[in-house]
Amino acid sequence: MEEMDHLPPHLRKTIFEKLYKVAEYAKLTKEEQKMYDQDLKRKWDNAAVLAQAEETGEARGEARGMRKKAEELARVFKKKGIALDLIAEGTGLSIQEIEKL
Template identity: 40%
Template sequence: MDKLERMPFKAQKQLFEKLEKMAGIANLTKEERLEYDEALKVYRDCKNIVDYANVEGRAAGHAEGRVQGREEEKISIAKSFKEKGTPVKLIAECTGLSEEEINNL
């Protein structure tokens, strides 16, 4: 009880709200408790699906961005070499771009 009295009012309020919620769940009938547990399971499943999709979407976006960045870097390097008069065939070998792509730069 001493700890409770030393807690700020806002923290006390949050604690009592949580205790009230727990007491409400504890007083459910057997059927109500089964329904509550099933609804909670569905909620958690949906939340996990959404969280997983967000993580996968970010990972796919990062991977796609890295690939695009590499391609842009290859093109930039090829342009620099082309401006300095490096033979197209050598640029193609070094960058992995086709000779046609390099000629179109």
Template identity: 35%
Template sequence: MGFIYLEIINFVKSEAEVEDELDKVFFMLKNMSTLKTLPRIMNSAVFQRFFQLASYAKLTKEERTMYDISLKRKWDAEAVRMYQQEQQKRLEGLEKQLKEAIREAKKAEKEAKRVAITAKAEGKTQGKAEGLAEGEHKKSIETALNFKKMGLPIADIAKGTGLSIEEIEKLK
């Protein structure tokens, strides 16, 4: 392993003569104090960052303080913007969930109405059947009462009306 020493003062290439990355580094180090803007040949992220750090190092204490405050405000604004975006995404998610819940509620309401209509129809049918059965029973009682008044035997009345002998005997 060996070391190569270069004295920056001895680096004499101009911007037009710079060829490779090592030349760019040496050019940057030698001319940093006189550069106002980053040369086009050094238009890469590494050199841009290096130039920013060197520019920051040149600032006075007051200028650094002002720059730091400005940078902090920029970061704060970015954090607020990111938080707002996050909240907007969260809000959109909640709105989507709400729409889904409303759609499910409407679907359940339709199903409940359908069930209620079916139950109502079944109730009507059952009510009619019960009403008919009750009407037939009353008619049988009426007929049995008439037969009893005519003096027919209770066993024959029971056979003809479908009522029990006990029910017929209770009739007056």
């Protein structure tokens, strides 16, 4: 294993790649393993933070889109003379919000 710089093409199958990574890790010194583990943890933490940020961004975008659609509907209904309480009930907007549109 010490003589191999990379995995030969005929061994590039998932199980062999995993074994190769384990062997590479095993030949690291304790200090190198610690540094590797810290780096790997940092990578996982960053990925988790990014995933959470994406979820939050998507949720905010959806909420803004729903809000915008409700306001558009309220404007149309208001122009048609539909009662504000009915518009509020249908769109989820308050009567005050509808009056401002």
